[in-house]
Amino acid sequence: MPSYFSLLFLTLFCVSAKSNDADNFLSSTQKFPVTMAEKLIRQLNLFPKHEINKATDDSVAATEQGLFEKKLNLSYIGDSGATVQNLGHHAGYYRLPHTKDARMFYFFFESRSRKNDPVVIWLTGGPGCSSELAVFYENGPFKIADNMSLVWNNFGWDKVSNLIYVDQPTGTGFSYSSSEDDIRHDERGVSNDLYDFLQVFFKAHPQYAKNDFYITGESYAGHYIPAFASRVHQGNKNKEGIYVNLKGFAIGNGLTDPEIQYKAYTDFALDMKLINKSDYNTIEKTYPQCQQAITLCGKDRSGVACMAAYLVCTSIFNKIMNIVGDKNYYDLRKRCEGDLCYDFSKMETFLNDQKVRQALGVGDIEFVSCSSEVYQAMQLDWMKNLEVGIPSLLEDGIKLLVYAGEYDLICNWLGNSRWVHAMKWSGQNAFGKAPLVSFTVDGVEKGVEKNHGPLTFLKVHDAGHMVPMDQPNAALEMLQRWMQNKLTKQDHLAPI
Ligand SMILES: *[C@@H]1O[C@H](CO)[C@@H](O)[C@H](O)[C@H]1NC(C)=O
Numbered sequence: 001m002p003s004y005f006s007l008l009f010l011t012l013f014c015v016s017a018k019s020n021d022a023d024n025f026l027s028s029t030q031k032f033p034v035t036m037a038e039k040l041i042r043q044l045n046l047f048p049k050h051e052i053n054k055a056t057d058d059s060v061a062a063t064e065q066g067l068f069e070k071k072l073n074l075s076y077i078g079d080s081g082a083t084v085q086n087l088g089h090h091a092g093y094y095r096l097p098h099t100k101d102a103r104m105f106y107f108f109f110e111s112r113s114r115k116n117d118p119v120v121i122w123l124t125g126g127p128g129c130s131s132e133l134a135v136f137y138e139n140g141p142f143k144i145a146d147n148m149s150l151v152w153n154n155f156g157w158d159k160v161s162n163l164i165y166v167d168q169p170t171g172t173g174f175s176y177s178s179s180e181d182d183i184r185h186d187e188r189g190v191s192n193d194l195y196d197f198l199q200v201f202f203k204a205h206p207q208y209a210k211n212d213f214y215i216t217g218e219s220y221a222g223h224y225i226p227a228f229a230s231r232v233h234q235g236n237k238n239k240e241g242i243y244v245n246l247k248g249f250a251i252g253n254g255l256t257d258p259e260i261q262y263k264a265y266t267d268f269a270l271d272m273k274l275i276n277k278s279d280y281n282t283i284e285k286t287y288p289q290c291q292q293a294i295t296l297c298g299k300d301r302s303g304v305a306c307m308a309a310y311l312v313c314t315s316i317f318n319k320i321m322n323i324v325g326d327k328n329y330y331d332l333r334k335r336c337e338g339d340l341c342y343d344f345s346k347m348e349t350f351l352n353d354q355k356v357r358q359a360l361g362v363g364d365i366e367f368v369s370c371s372s373e374v375y376q377a378m379q380l381d382w383m384k385n386l387e388v389g390i391p392s393l394l395e396d397g398i399k400l401l402v403y404a405g406e407y408d409l410i411c412n413w414l415g416n417s418r419w420v421h422a423m424k425w426s427g428q429n430a431f432g433k434a435p436l437v438s439f440t441v442d443g444v445e446k447g448v449e450k451n452h453g454p455l456t457f458l459k460v461h462d463a464g465h466m467v468p469m470d471q472p473n474a475a476l477e478m479l480q481r482w483m484q485n486k487l488t489k490q491d492h493l494a495p496i
């Protein structure tokens with residue numbers, strides 16, 4: 001990766017703009033409105049010029065809809081409970097119909113247990129970070145060992161679901177286009193592409209279309225997930241295509257309601273003793289401007305207010321980080337090491353290995369773990385409130401789980417708990433009054449949760465931003481119990 005990437009690419013999973021000097025950042029970023037970002041995309045000429053996903057003999061589903069899928073034959077080490085031959089592991093590209101030339105890359109891992117397990121799709125955030133981060137470091141079927149072998153993940157979510165990971169928006173991970181017109185700038189574009197993907201996926205895999213379907217993900221996916229859930233629900237209502245059996249959506253350490261979540265930064269930082277009261281008072285003075293700009297952004301068609309909101313609100317986070325120093329803002333128990341605070345180099349090495357690339361059918365496409373261009377292109381989307389579409393989903397009985405690892409700063413549990421409580425729907429009062437109960441796995445309390453009807457909030461102990469990485473067993477239990485409506489069945493009260 002050329003070094004200018006790290007200048008532009010300011011954070012990994014969620015909205016922030018960390019810099020050592022908030023004011024310098026402000027003045028330099030003001031020169032980067034979206035038109036500038038688009039110009040950069042063209043200048044950097046990042047899009048591959050040739051197509052690579054030609055149908056081959058081992059394509060198992062080369063349909064006229066433009067889905068190219070390969071059965072994976074990678075070597076896995078350890079006891080999977082299945083032979084490699086029996087594993088339904090696939091990777092593929094899908095040509096997105098409402099684009100000039102975009103191809104969406106995805107993994108599909110059939111359940112290790114039962115074909116009629118729910119279908120779960122996972123979306124990593126960024127915006128612009130590849131879902132392969134989750135495949136190999138969070139909840140995928142396997143992990144990458146130090147010697148670059150794949151070893152089974154005993155807590156892969158494919159133990160209880162048929163699991164899909166997509167690289168999106170276009171330009172992320174292995175997904176690509178030859179046209180910059182296909183770069184997405186808002187949740188409408190993102191959710192339409194995801195809906196199109198899902199339709200063709202179920203066309204190619206009709207045996208899975210009747211299964212329960214869940215949307216999950218993390219971080220900036222706190223934007224994608226509600227938008228995608230609403231899009232699927234609307235498609236079902238309008239009978240636009242294959243009926244999708246959407247049962248619920250889960251957001252892990254997400255950014256969903258910026259007005260509430262940006263207010264929570266200073267409160268959380270004070271609670272966690274990251275800043276003192278006088279720092280708090282100083283930083284908080286910025287919030288009213290941030291709030292006003294977010295309100296305007298909600299009504300704004302030109303994008304000016306959204307850009308202003310981005311600049312002002314992220315300065316709150318920057319000021320906190322200036323005091324906090326080199327702590328990892330995804331996990332306050334750790335230090336931030338390297339550009340992205342974690343070391344994901346094993347994944348990059350693995351995915352650039354020639355044999356792996358051949359197995360995946362990705363040709364010469366560069367793997368971009370986090371795309372600064374995609375990030376930039378979504379800049380005006382960042383301060384949009386994605387909570388607004390959720391109440392109507394809840395009223396129609398579609399479940400929402402909001403969970404958060406307690407040591408994450410950037411999409412902290414406090415801000416998430418607040419927006420979930422503030423959300424206006426028919427169950428709001430009852431949810432507010434619901435008891436906080438213990439979330440226990442193997443006799444150990446792994447978090448505290450509360451629930452009313454379709455809505456559940458879960459704060460996960462001993463975890464940062466990436467809950468399935470930090471608490472793999474608890475995360476798998478969470479998913480399974482939530483899908484089976486058993487998450488809050490134990491009724492013992494926990495002290496707050
Ligand atoms: C997978 O690849 C190995 C060699 O890399 C080969 O021996 C084996 O037969 C392949 N399995 C399948 C199911 O294609």
Ligand SMILES: *[C@@H]1O[C@H](CO)[C@@H](O)[C@H](O)[C@H]1NC(C)=O
Binds near residue numbers: 077146147149151
């Ligand atoms: C690679 O590492 C894994 C896990 O530590 C181990 O099981 C495997 O034997 C190693 N493979 C080689 C070829 O050393």
Ligand SMILES: *[C@@H]1O[C@H](CO)[C@@H](O)[C@H](O)[C@H]1NC(C)=O
Binds near residue numbers: 277
């Ligand atoms: C609060 O912390 C700042 C550093 O962030 C320090 O300069 C200041 O003296 C502290 N104030 C008090 C009252 O402790």
